[in-house]
Amino acid sequence: MSRIAYFGPQGTFTEQAARRLAPGEELIPAETIPAALAAVRSGAADAACVPIENSVEGAVTATLDSLSEAEPLVAVAEVLLPVHFSVLTRPGTTEIRTVASHPHALAQVRHWVEANLPGARPVATSSTAAAAVAVDDGEFDAAVTAPVAVEHYPLEVLATEVADVRDAKTRFLLVRRPGELPEPTGADRTSIVAAATNRTGALAELLTELAVRGINLTKLDARPTRNNFGEYRFFIDFEGHVTEPRIGDVLAALRRRCRNVRFLGSHPRADNGTTEIEPGAANEDFTEAIAWVASVRKGAQA
Numbered sequence: 001m002s003r004i005a006y007f008g009p010q011g012t013f014t015e016q017a018a019r020r021l022a023p024g025e026e027l028i029p030a031e032t033i034p035a036a037l038a039a040v041r042s043g044a045a046d047a048a049c050v051p052i053e054n055s056v057e058g059a060v061t062a063t064l065d066s067l068s069e070a071e072p073l074v075a076v077a078e079v080l081l082p083v084h085f086s087v088l089t090r091p092g093t094t095e096i097r098t099v100a101s102h103p104h105a106l107a108q109v110r111h112w113v114e115a116n117l118p119g120a121r122p123v124a125t126s127s128t129a130a131a132a133v134a135v136d137d138g139e140f141d142a143a144v145t146a147p148v149a150v151e152h153y154p155l156e157v158l159a160t161e162v163a164d165v166r167d168a169k170t171r172f173l174l175v176r177r178p179g180e181l182p183e184p185t186g187a188d189r190t191s192i193v194a195a196a197t198n199r200t201g202a203l204a205e206l207l208t209e210l211a212v213r214g215i216n217l218t219k220l221d222a223r224p225t226r227n228n229f230g231e232y233r234f235f236i237d238f239e240g241h242v243t244e245p246r247i248g249d250v251l252a253a254l255r256r257r258c259r260n261v262r263f264l265g266s267h268p269r270a271d272n273g274t275t276e277i278e279p280g281a282a283n284e285d286f287t288e289a290i291a292w293v294a295s296v297r298k299g300a301q302a
Ligand SMILES: O=C(O)C(=O)C[C@]1(C(=O)O)C=C[C@@H](O)C=C1
Pocket: 007, 011, 012, 013, 014, 015, 051, 054, 060, 083, 102, 104, 105, 126, 127, 128, 129, 146, 170
């Protein structure tokens, strides 16, 4: 049985994602996202499940930063979960002065809290389930949690299906130490983090390398390198799998152009998206073109 670290404690959205991505495996809660990834790096866990992107609040920056630091890790699978919240209180609570949750969750229920719990002060906790623990301990009055949290903590449900934006989703990754890659499926996503040189047009050039090969970008985030003010790392996701000639070609180009490129994985997409191939950008086009150059070099073609 594999050991899967996840961003916990019990009852987070990430625990649900881990159950979907690694059914039947042993799940080990970690208090923070960096701690879940550190458990994989140290060998204490075989893989980790972490959130990467929410449709309302965008990138989960703790995950991006942890993936770009220390020993490399690669994503081997992903899952998209619908996100709506329950609001939990201690039995007998009559007045709600504080509402606790993960900052991403608080941002997704701001209007609901203003309308239904006027005057309640939002308080950030490390995760949605950590908010449930804190409410149980008497630290805060209400917790905004994943619907499953009520099964783990002795709290009462004040409201369910709470969400300012309907149909919100969060994407989660299963991350391992580098090793065997998942097989290409024809509907894959490749992720990298690139440190571009600090000069005019550097980011535009990186994106052009993708565009001229007809490769569709699916996400772009910038995070500061933290060393020099104004210096950024770019987290770039695009359609395709590293084993495909067209993807190998763009990775080689990015490697040439950037100060540093870290491969963050190629795995099947969970959004049922199909991969768009522009004319002249199919794998066969790349293979044929490379073969043509080889024949020119041998003098077989004028
Ligand atoms: O705190 C949790 O339950 C998490 O799994 C984290 C997280 C996030 O990072 O966005 C996951 C989904 C929701 O959007 C709110 C919080």
